[in-house]
Amino acid sequence: MAPATTTTIASPACSGRCLSNNSSGRGYPSLSRMGSGKKSCPDYDYLDSVMSMRSTRIHSSRSFHSASIVLASDEEADLCAALGGATIGAGATMKRWRVEDLPDVGGDLDRLWLEDVAPVPNPGFGEVRVRVSHAAVNPIDWKLLDPKGSVSAFRQNAPYTPGFDFAGVVECAGDGTDLDVGERVIGYLGLCELSSLGSAPGSTGGSSGALAEYLCVSECRVAVIPGHSDPQELAGLPLAGLTAYQGLFTGHGGRAHKDGGPLGDLKAGQTVLILGGSTAVGSIAVQLGKAADARVVATASSSPAGILGSKSFATKLDWVRSLGADQVVDYTAEGWTGKLGENEFDMVLDCVGEDEELGWAARVLKPGGCFVSVGVKDPKVPQGAEFRFARFIVAASGRDLGDLVTLTEQGKITVPVDSTHDFGELRAALERSRSGRAVGKIIVTVDESAMEEAAV
Numbered sequence: 001m002a003p004a005t006t007t008t009i010a011s012p013a014c015s016g017r018c019l020s021n022n023s024s025g026r027g028y029p030s031l032s033r034m035g036s037g038k039k040s041c042p043d044y045d046y047l048d049s050v051m052s053m054r055s056t057r058i059h060s061s062r063s064f065h066s067a068s069i070v071l072a073s074d075e076e077a078d079l080c081a082a083l084g085g086a087t088i089g090a091g092a093t094m095k096r097w098r099v100e101d102l103p104d105v106g107g108d109l110d111r112l113w114l115e116d117v118a119p120v121p122n123p124g125f126g127e128v129r130v131r132v133s134h135a136a137v138n139p140i141d142w143k144l145l146d147p148k149g150s151v152s153a154f155r156q157n158a159p160y161t162p163g164f165d166f167a168g169v170v171e172c173a174g175d176g177t178d179l180d181v182g183e184r185v186i187g188y189l190g191l192c193e194l195s196s197l198g199s200a201p202g203s204t205g206g207s208s209g210a211l212a213e214y215l216c217v218s219e220c221r222v223a224v225i226p227g228h229s230d231p232q233e234l235a236g237l238p239l240a241g242l243t244a245y246q247g248l249f250t251g252h253g254g255r256a257h258k259d260g261g262p263l264g265d266l267k268a269g270q271t272v273l274i275l276g277g278s279t280a281v282g283s284i285a286v287q288l289g290k291a292a293d294a295r296v297v298a299t300a301s302s303s304p305a306g307i308l309g310s311k312s313f314a315t316k317l318d319w320v321r322s323l324g325a326d327q328v329v330d331y332t333a334e335g336w337t338g339k340l341g342e343n344e345f346d347m348v349l350d351c352v353g354e355d356e357e358l359g360w361a362a363r364v365l366k367p368g369g370c371f372v373s374v375g376v377k378d379p380k381v382p383q384g385a386e387f388r389f390a391r392f393i394v395a396a397s398g399r400d401l402g403d404l405v406t407l408t409e410q411g412k413i414t415v416p417v418d419s420t421h422d423f424g425e426l427r428a429a430l431e432r433s434r435s436g437r438a439v440g441k442i443i444v445t446v447d448e449s450a451m452e453e454a455a456v
């Protein structure tokens with residue numbers, strides 16, 4: 001008989017201060033099973049130092065209970081076969097998108113190519129291999145194709161497979177993982193975590209990206225999704241949802257603004273201005289703000305929104321209102337900032353990244369308020385400004401993602417889907433994102449049968 005291996009199955013019990021029981025008292029019980037109970041998940045230490053921000057673990061007082069079970073390795077193999085039946089042998093191949101020769105690409109989408117016969121990756125310690133059903137496209141995917149562009153610091157080492165967001169099924173679990181084969185998961189692979197700038201443990205300076213039939217990912221970066229959930233919709237949740245969540249509430253990384261204050265600390269009863277309510281990030285932020293009992297004001301335009309879910313919206317203003325915003329301001333109207341009250345806001349979450357927005361923030365933010373931006377390139381904080389400014393990069397966190405999955409289960413947030421594209425149509429999906437007009441997430445169907453077969 002093969003030697004027994006010990007697998008720790010963690011059952012989380014949240015007892016400390018986090019979004020789930022912050023001073024708003026609302027409570028967001030976590031369904032996430034990821035990372036909980038893992039004493040040595042390197043990602044969580046890394047989150048504290050990502051982007052050189054000083055860390056204060058303001059949400060760090062979670063405690064977890066865990067129990068151990070013992071499985072013999074041949075029993076594990078039987079279990080794998082019974083649950084997924086899909087562990088694939090040596091020499092197996094898959095399709096994946098590739099970016100070659102990054103220095104010459106310069107944003108040219110024709111330099112992307114679909115490789116038909118690529119090796120299926122094998123999970124390392126703490127990793128799972130996921131059979132991908134859907135991936136989501138994000139602005140970062142096309143921004144990375146321009147080596148001299150705004151995100152040049154995060155360049156990937158070519159050749160690489162693009163894509164950061166995925167939904168799929170755990171097809172094989174490496175040593176040191178708690179996930180079961182056959183579980184449905186979503187995840188954000190992590191820009192900082194994978195790029196050459198990243199100093200995360202295991203950083204490859206490249207990416208085993210989401211736009212492939214299989215990928216390997218640290219289990220710390222994924223969250224389990226319920227069997228009945230829609231993988232197409234949830235594939236769009238990770239990057240945009242984590243950005244909104246961490247920007248508004250800091251999240252489990254516990255990152256601080258460089259002057260020491262928390263990055264995003266929205267509380268019930270406070271007022272937040274969300275710049276770009278019709279961006280994917282902003283649309284989730286509006287819903288999160290309302291779920292936290294904050295007053296939410298958002299900007300959007302009167303351009304057509306179209307059909308989202310089962311409803312049709314004449315304009316993006318209408319759509320953002322339907323997400324729960326208390327007030328929506330047309331940012332294309334002359335003098336629109338005049339509609340915002342003096343010292344009205346505790347926080348601005350900027351989901352657009354226009355440099356000039358900071359100029360008027362001093363008037364609308366309360367003294368001591370916070371301006372959190374996902375994209376301002378050259379922040380010029382006005383002299384004598386009494387607000388705090390933070391520019392941040394989202395961190396890959398399975399725990400935060402688990403909280404977001406819980407909120408979708410509770411019906412508190414939905415993920416808007418702008419369009420879906422076949423796996424072979426990645427360029428069209430990237431063009432749609434690059435148009436800057438998307439209304440929600442752009443989804444690529446990689447292999448729909450992945451989820452269906454897992455359900456059998």
Ligand SMILES: NC(=O)c1ccc[n+]([C@@H]2O[C@H](COP(=O)([O-])OP(=O)(O)OC[C@H]3O[C@@H](n4cnc5c(N)ncnc54)[C@H](OP(=O)(O)O)[C@@H]3O)[C@@H](O)[C@H]2O)c1
Binds near residue numbers: 138140243354
């Ligand atoms: N720092 C980070 O960690 C991080 C993470 C995620 C995303 N991001 C960045 O955040 C930005 C948003 O990403 P996303 O995926 O949410 O974008 P997106 O969904 O592609 O945004 C498209 C939407 O933005 C709206 N929009 C364009 N310009 C606007 C403006 N000046 N004010 C208000 N709305 C405007 C467009 O509506 P109109 O028809 O009105 O133009 C459209 O509905 C991107 O720059 C992305 O790279 C950064």
